[in-house]
Amino acid sequence: MKVVAFQRSVQGTGASRRLRNSGKTPGIIYGSKDAAVAIELDHNALFHALRKEAFHSSILDLEIDGKAQKVLLRDYQMHPFRPLVLHIDFQRVSASEKIHMRVPLHFINADTAAAVKLQGAVISHIVTELEVSCLPADLPEFLEVDLGAIEVGHGIHAKDIALPKGVSLVLHVGQENPVLANARIPLVKSADTEAAPAATAAAPAAEAPKDKA
Structure with a gap:
């Protein structure tokens, strides 16, 4: 630009x-x-x-x-x-000196993930950018985070994503390996599922019809 x-x-x-x-x-x-x-x-x-x-x-x-x-x-x-x-x-910037830069994350394939389509999970984006180190010529405009294989109760970490050639996570990000996104079943849905059997058990049994004298 x-x-x-x-x-x-x-x-x-x-x-x-x-x-x-x-x-x-x-x-x-x-x-x-x-x-x-x-x-x-x-x-x-x-x-x-x-x-x-x-x-x-x-x-x-x-x-x-x-x-x-x-x-x-x-x-x-x-x-x-x-x-x-x-x-x-x-x-x-110098073409021969590495730079540290925060790069935005683009999350892809969330709609096709089995956790979403089959289990009704909701995916939360925990981190929206990562700090990387590279030469100016290798600086990516963004990094893709593939959510297609995400599982319920699990997350995608910084070290799970594929980095372009010449690009690496800065030291502290690599050590911390933060969660970028996770998949969870909504609490409201879980509560509704648990409440249904309880409501059925608590319902009074229908009275048997009485014989006429």
């Missing part, structure tokens, strides 16, 4: 306020051996870009005054109640 920015020479709270009033968003780009650079971006274009999943987990082509460089979105601040991007941070 391409992002267009311009170098910002004036900084400070007052300058940033004037910038926002003119439809721009202040930001910064840092990292690598180069000095940090203050930048400004068109607010509306940036606001719509932030609504795209790929903008948060992809290598971006940031063009500053006609010169492009590879960056990652690292942070941004939103106004507490207005649809306004207050500030944004980008980090430069």
Whole structure:
């Protein structure tokens, strides 16, 4: 994805306020051996870009005054109640240095899982993104979590998913091996099933008809 920015020479709270009033968003780009650079971006274009999943987990082509460089979105601040991007941070990336990045999870085949179709289980998504390590060229836009074989009472863990070539879980994620999704029978359904036999047993027996004198 391409992002267009311009170098910002004036900084400070007052300058940033004037910038926002003119439809721009202040930001910064840092990292690598180069000095940090203050930048400004068109607010509306940036606001719509932030609504795209790929903008948060992809290598971006940031063009500053006609010169492009590879960056990652690292942070941004939103106004507490207005649809306004207050500030944004980008980090430069090197093609030869590994990066750590949180990548979104896409859950597939939940509708065809036997636990759902035959047993009426409900699948809960416990984790929606994972932190991975890889070279910038190997960074996936998302990771797929196949739920087709999930069983009732069991979950899919981080180490259960297939990672693309060159991509690995960061150390602490691999050690913790968190549950990404699980399958459970709804409690209401279980309670209804248990209550039915009890109601049948408690029902009074019908009285036998009395003979007429």
